[in-house]
Amino acid sequence: MKRLADIKISTLDLAPIRADGGPQQALRNSLALAQHVEKLGYTRFWVAEHHNMDGIASSATAVLIGYLAAGTTSIRLGAGGVMLPNHAPLVIAEQFGTLATLYPGRIDLGLGRAPGADQYTARALRRERSGSADDFPEDVEELQRYFGPRTPDQRVIAMPGSGTEVPLWLLGSSLFSAQLAGQKGLPYAFASHFAPRLMHEAIRVYRNHFQPSAVLDKPYVMLGVPLIGADNDEQAAYLATSAYQRILALIRGQSLLQRPPVPSMDGLWLPHEKQAVGEFFGLAMVGGPEKIRTKLEVLLEQTGADELIFTSDMYDFADRLHSYEILAQLR
Template sequence: MTRLSKTALSVLDLVPIRDDGDATQALHNALTLARHVEQLGFSRYWVAEHHNMDGIASSATSVLLGYLAAGTSTLRLGSGGIMLPNHAPLVVAEQFGTLASLYPGRIELGLGRAPGSDQRTAYALRRDRLGSSDDFPRDVEELQHYFGPQQPAQGVIAMPGVGTEVPIWLLGSSLFSAQLAAAKGLPYAFASHFAPRYVHEAIRLYRENFKPSAVLDRPYVMLGVPLVAADSDDEANYLATTVYQRILALFRGDSLRLQPPVRSMEGVWLPHEKESVSSFLGMAVIGGPDKVRERLELLLEKTDADELIFTCDVYEQADRLRAFSILADLKGG
């Protein structure tokens, strides 16, 4: 058996909005993709909290998860992640406790310590609530408390939420969450789909410092991977120009709505922008089936990851569905 055949595969959906589409279309596409990968045997489907971004429709993450859960039957669904500085832990516990009560055994909570937005948007979200990334360890502990069994004389409970034991993951793009996940014995997901620089150091720190817990007896690492899989290398390289344009727009502060692919990026980006986009997508896997298999096997050899979670922000929904079908075939083959 190959490493890929033994590795769990999952999806991280940023619920992209096309230049000629709208949020309704993007949300319906998310459900179509969730049903598709459920049939293909993928492990989990996560959506991410982002705000004030015109090309991403997953801002109301827990609401969207309810929609996806109602339209699927076995797929595990979760956040990748909830940006905890934006929320009081009790509110998060009640939202995810409600989801877990409606869809038992299928809901999980990935947590990030960044705001997922700019400072002006953070203020619009929080007003005078002084949540910050420095509060993250305490907030995680508070959430675990709310999901646990009710304690004698417990002054505040999450209802729904208490006793649901919603699985918590810690997410990160630096070393902080790796160390916290290790100390608390929680599964760890590294955001290598947009910040590959520290991936090896973060994994090393997490594994070396991991302390077994009631929820996990050994380290468990999941890596984010940008994916553009197609029937040929040439087609994949063409489809990937949509991804390049999106990251370029992020750097420039332009609209993040998906743009159609182009035959060449020459004249679209400047040399230093090309370098920045390439660095941002350093873990990207782009190609036909053989190249995708080769790249993923090499990645797994270097990281020994337990699970890979893929973003795929190509322009046409049919091409996105096809990419995950190719991935499933490679795992099965």
């Protein structure tokens, strides 16, 4: 059985924007958080591509990663992930090839196959490009060619990018990417921080389909985990209401700007909304140190995960910093 001390821990950040703040502060907080978890010994710091969301400032993922890499020294930086249907693979290869050239050995590229946006935003992103989730396997192969050694018959190259061998991860919340990651021998990250329902089945599919590759000789599973850590369970439950309000707003199609915590969610959500938010946070680690330790040990026993990547959607930035400190101290 794996213990917390046996696995890597990492951070996923969405550069959240507060109702009383703005994107500049959110991006500065991302850098401060990356520097904080680097000192605490976290393995990697990923940011996620989202568009047309007023509460998330990480839309220009590659640009943000460059900012974070310039302000840190050792932690790995990456995308968790880039939504590949939104982009031509060559553009992503050039962006992440540039990052890997400037910051060698520190850049990861996590790839998602969902557009991650509504149809209007998707059209604004792509214009006349006919990218879709159905193209995902071919797009991944195209990216691998751009990052690999240049071949004599290669007409299109990524420069920078060619020969950089940027590590690719496949991300998913369903079974498609799990199977593809296994077949290609790539590391796999499951989005259990917002869609935990298929987690166990996706891990099984990935491991059953895994074929050793030049990248991996055995499966490597990373799981996304929501984290609301505090000095005691009661304080954590109170702080978690900010995250609950944000997902409730997502369900209702309202503003995603962060809201301050409230003493109780009673009266703020309807029964079916409470259930939907609860399912979203089904894997959440909410509590004081001992409660979090116990829940993490159960998760590791059930999944055998190799790495956990934590996202902490808390209103007060000092509380977010403290939450990651609590987790680091449990190891």
